[in-house]
Amino acid sequence: MLKRRAWLRSLLASAAALALTAPLPLFAQSFSNPMKASKSPIAYPPSKKVEQVDDYHGVKVADPYRWLEDADTEDTKAWIEAQNKVTFAFLESIPERARIRERLTKLWNYEKFGVPFREGGKYFFTLNNGLQNQSVLYVGDGPDDAQARVLLDPNKLSADGTVALTSYAVSDDGKLLAYGLATAGSDWNEWRVRDIATGEDLPDRLQWVKFSGASWTKDSKGFFYSRYDEPKEGNLLQSTNYYQKLYYHRVGTPQSEDQLAYERKDRKEWGFGGYVTDDGRYLGIVVTMGTSPKNLFFYKDLTQPDAPVVELIRDFIADFTPVGNIGTTFYFRTDWEAPRGRLIAIDATRPEPANWREIIPQSQDTLEGVRYVGGQFIALYLADAKTRVKAFTTDGKLVREAALPGIGTAVGFGGKPTETETFYAFTSFTQPTSIYRYDVETGKSALIKQPKVTFNPADYETRQVFYASKDGTRIPMFITHRKGLKRDGKNPTLLYGYGGFNISLTPAFSPARIAWLEMGGVLAIPNLRGGGEYGEAWHQAGTKLKKQNVFDDFIAAAEWLIREKYTTPAKLAIQGGSNGGLLVGACMTQRPELFGAALPAVGVMDMLRFNKFTIGWAWESDYGSPQNPEEFKALYAYSPLHNLKPGTRYPATLITTADHDDRVVPAHSFKFAAALQAARAGDAPTLIRIETKAGHGAGKPTAKLIEEAADIWAFLVKTLEMKVTFPRS
Secondary structure, eight states, rough: HHHHHHHHHHTTTHHHHHHOOOOOOOOEEEEEOOOOGOSSSSOOOOOOOOOOEEEEEEEEOOTTTHHHHHHHHTHHHHHHHHHHHHHHHHHOOOTTHHHHHHHHHHHOOOOOEOEEEEETTTTEEEEEEESSSSOOOEEEEESSOOOOGEOOOOOOOOOOOOSEEEEEOOTTTTTTTEEEEEEETOEEEEEEEEEEOOOEEEEEEEEEEEEEOEOOOOTEEEEEEEEEOOOOTTOOOOOOOOOOEEEEEEEOOGGGOEEEEOOOTTTTOOOOOOOOOOSSOOOEEEEEEOOOOOEEEEEEESSSSSSOOEEEEEEEESSSSEEETTTEEEEEETTTTOOOOOOEETTTOOOSSOEEEEEEEOOSSSEEEEEEETEEEEEEEEEHHHHHHHHEOSSEEEEOOOOOOSSSSEEEEEOOTTSSSSEEEOOSSOOOOOEEETTTTTTEEEEEOOOOOOOOGGGGGEEEEEEOOOSSEEEEEEEEEEEEEOOOOOOOEEEEEETTTTTOOOOOOOHHHHHHHTOOEEHHHHHHTTTTTTTTHHHHTTTTTTHHHHHHHHHHHHHHHHTTTTTOOEEEEEEEEHHHHHHHHHHHHHHHGSSSSSEEESSOOOTTTTTSSTTGGGGGHHHTTTTSSHHHHHHHHOOOGGGOOBBBBBOEEEEEEEESSSSSHHHHHHHHHHHHHHHHHHHHEEEEESSSOSSSSSSSOOHHHHHHHHHOOOOOOOTTTTEEEEEOO
């Protein structure tokens, strides 16, 4: 159930996470690479224009690069090839690029552990030994990899590592594994079933699955999952996704015999996440609409074959994330009448709102999630974007606050109500992800897995500052840099942001960040409105007609960094992925003089047509709709594609996208690149890097991540005129 909510809240966020975890250099060398030393100007490929004009509520809007929306035409393929040729020629001309990739590879080479979980008396976890393209799934008698064997190695499923394990679920008896695979970065998954004892796959193959996990019934004979109808031939990566359906698959039978568990022919936008409660009695159905955090909740009594689906939460009034049940009482983390979140109980036999009970009240911190483990509710809070964890009894009495290893981000704490152990991962900006076992009865944590990395965390420091946005709103920002940094306005600075879809940016480790810091750079990450750091009110303050608040927050962060003498415009780069790519595109068009470089990744750049492709319609909950006259005005006012002005000196720009992105289709980046190249003035490079056999970001092979990171950092070294001394490793 929690996986379903995670899927929906990260529809646009995977690229953001990858941008934050991309790696970088740190070798012993000094160099200076000023832009003014460039030889001849770049000869950009021509981008033809067509006579395409659309009418939006009486406003005529030209779309001369509409032809680039079709990625499969010969014209578009030729354009992609020509753009990549120019981009890679520029990147290959940077002397430091090869050394950056070499150091990056060494820096990336450390063990990366997933959070273990227990099922059927066995322990399961993922491990990447360092440079494997995909993490490997293990099974053993304990949570330590020394006791485990390989259960599923996705690296053996393709020569280039482009087949990724996206999600998996183990049957209650620990005998069967249902798992989903994605190819070349697509959101489409094929689900299979594996015998855990033998490691062999059964004949089961489930197609056209997207934005779904799997949940086994207690008899381990089958599982629930969600899928769409097969898309029309030739339109696999662009056709809109409507009418998701919830099915039950019985192991050993063909998909054509799967039982339809729930659908709504009258609600094409509704999505369904089905899960079986821990006691096996109920099928819970989380009903979502787009990327809105609000949801419905239905259930069905699985002990009664002909039991109806009961609509327990029937209106989209708030978020109701199911936590668990005790008999007929369901527990939900909700922001209903509590924008920062609380835990409530609803008895299915007395479902009226007047009978709902508050278990854990709202606090000054944001309640991100609750787990029901070992007879306790483990509540995960955000306090100014940093994790706090508290344990409560089932009637809401505080047991203790868990002692975390430091200030950072903790995730995990999954398990069953009958188990007394759980596991969690902890990370910070300078501490790689480590795995801990948590004893529910004693509240004590024990470190079980900690990677060894080739840098010294003690050389760096992170502090949190607060600054005022344009309207006076207080915005928090994390700043990380090498200790002893001189604030003389000369430091290359990377300002990263997201600001949308209730996604919170919390402290997290990445090789890229460490390398950037060792290069002498400053990393700044503000918690913009539109995110979830301070609850639903904070999220709503950056949506629809208030979306400009997000851009104002980001611009104010840049101005603060300059005012406080961390950097200057010429040394300041901005970066963001997906919705963060939109952020970068909007800010560089609104304030081009404020930045030295811009790195928009897989961005939503055409705000008048975003809802016409794949799952784009679902983003209207955050963006609004171009079909609404008032919302159109707001969208048109900041849409990056439509706010480029000819003859403007825009910052050096490296746009990144992928040819198989079926979430934010690459047409957004294609059209923006063509328009930016046509509008630009001056000699700052305007390039687009188009990855092949890759998608929105999730599941991208390590080799591709390293290559892309090396290119991005080489681009910044050149365009920010960086003179860098790398420490010896």
